[in-house]
Amino acid sequence: MKKLVVLFGLLVPSLVLAAGGSNVHLDKADIDRTDQPSLQRGAQLFMNYCLGCHQTQYQRYQRTFEDIGVPLDLGQENLQLTGEKVGDYMKSAIPKEAAAKWFGAPPPDLTLVARVRGADWLYTYLRSFYVDPNRPFGVNNKVFPDVGMPHVLQELQGVPYDQHEERMIDGQMQSVYVGIKADGTGMLSADEYDAAVLDLVNYLVYLGEPARLEAESIGRWVLVFILVLFVFVYLLKKDYWRDVH
Ligand code: HEC
Structure with a gap:
């Protein structure tokens, strides 16, 4: 019995983590790991918008370029924005302590994030930022409440607002969260934004299991x-x- 209690105690934090601290419905990430153009677009988004803060230091550039079908010279020219060698691990230049101070939490390494969180969680997370004036960066997130990360893809998505609907629940009208709608100022339409995030998630899933393709x-x-x-x-x-x- 004692063992059972201990086991349950160990299990609870991981269950809480898996739920992401909220009960928002997760959208299905319909990814295709063998779709190299999608992986290439995802890698490009990652290098441009994410690697500045998050490293993926368990993976080398060269391995990535080879796996996703990018010739090394093209990769170095277009995807490697930090001036490192192609055989180097993909590190970000941001100092960890400073980042922790700026954002309230350090940006974690993302090499294995798809294995920890799952593709559906990532897909929903990157489409669930919304305007919240009470937060330091003016945005909050539905699946990661009070997240320290700013909405770095806002120029693509536009300014996102959370949408509510009045619904009858247990005989009472209640305001229910039904999703995010951007204001149309982004470079992409809503569908294009979803497709871009899908590519990004595809790339993150690849990073978590690079040998899987092979x-x-x-x-x-x-x-x-x-x-x-x-x-x-x-x-x-x-x-x-x-x-x-
Ligand atoms: C300006 C710095 C910054 C940039 C750029 C950035 N992030 Fe973040 N990110 C953070 C910080 C800080 C956290 C930690 C938030 C916390 O714990 O409250 C975080 C957390 C995350 C998490 C949650 C990790 C976990 O499991 O707890 C994911 C996933 C993530 N970022 C993905 C991305 C992706 C994908 C991009 C590129 C589109 C990106 N981030 C760009 C700062 C950044």
């Missing part, structure tokens, strides 16, 4: 091999049993 393509060849082997084994069996009957 494993999947090896897996296909293993299946082909087994099929071919099956044909030969079958012929062999027929041959062995021919004289037995």
